[in-house]
Amino acid sequence: MTISEIATVSGKGGLYKVVAPTKSGVILESLDEAKTKLVATTNHRLSLLNEISIYTTTKEGTVALEDILKKIHKDFGNDLGVDGNSDAVELKAFLKAVLPEYDESRVYVSDIKKLVRWYESILKYAPELLTEEKNEAGKEEKK
Numbered sequence: 001m002t003i004s005e006i007a008t009v010s011g012k013g014g015l016y017k018v019v020a021p022t023k024s025g026v027i028l029e030s031l032d033e034a035k036t037k038l039v040a041t042t043n044h045r046l047s048l049l050n051e052i053s054i055y056t057t058t059k060e061g062t063v064a065l066e067d068i069l070k071k072i073h074k075d076f077g078n079d080l081g082v083d084g085n086s087d088a089v090e091l092k093a094f095l096k097a098v099l100p101e102y103d104e105s106r107v108y109v110s111d112i113k114k115l116v117r118w119y120e121s122i123l124k125y126a127p128e129l130l131t132e133e134k135n136e137a138g139k140e141e142k143k
Contacts, residue, residue: 003050003066003129006031006122008114009038010045015121018048031125049118054111055103063099065115066129072098072119073130084117091116 007016007028016028016038025041040046053062072080075098082094091112095102122129 001126001129003069004048006049006126006129007040008047008049008052008118009040010047012038015049015118015125016040017126031121054099054115055106056099056101057103058101063102068099068115069119069122070130073123078123080116080119082116083120084113086116 001017005018007018007026008014009016009028015031017031019027019029019037021027022039025039025044026046028038028040028046030036030038049065052065054065054068055061056063080094082090086094088109091109092104095107095112095115
């Protein structure tokens with residue numbers, strides 16, 4: 001599984017694994033124990049995690065979510081010291097420790113809560129995503 005196979009659906013909690021395309025959308029399966037199936041159509045707002053990034057004050061302007069998740073794993077491992085219910089000050093301090101140049105005016109506390117919840121979910125159900133190197137492009141070139 002890769003980060004490009006994990007999606008989030010607006011209005012639905014949690015993360016979903018992309019199972020297969022359909023004529024009118026895509027079949028998703030929740031990443032948790034329930035393994036709930038969902039057919040996401042054009043009515044759903046679906047975002048793949050590899051398309052999500054966090055605003056920064058750097059010249060580039062953003063940092064990919066995958067890079068941030070891997071940095072969190074490298075720096076904090078299994079113990080973040082915060083969770084999705086932590087207060088705003090703790091969450092902002094956590095993200096500042098991970099990504100000092102994040103744009104505080106464009107990244108909201110709700111975004112940081114999502115980041116923490118997504119990290120916990122990936123750590124529990126797909127930990128291999130946090131340790132894999134970005135060598136997918138290299139594999140494609142060799143073929």
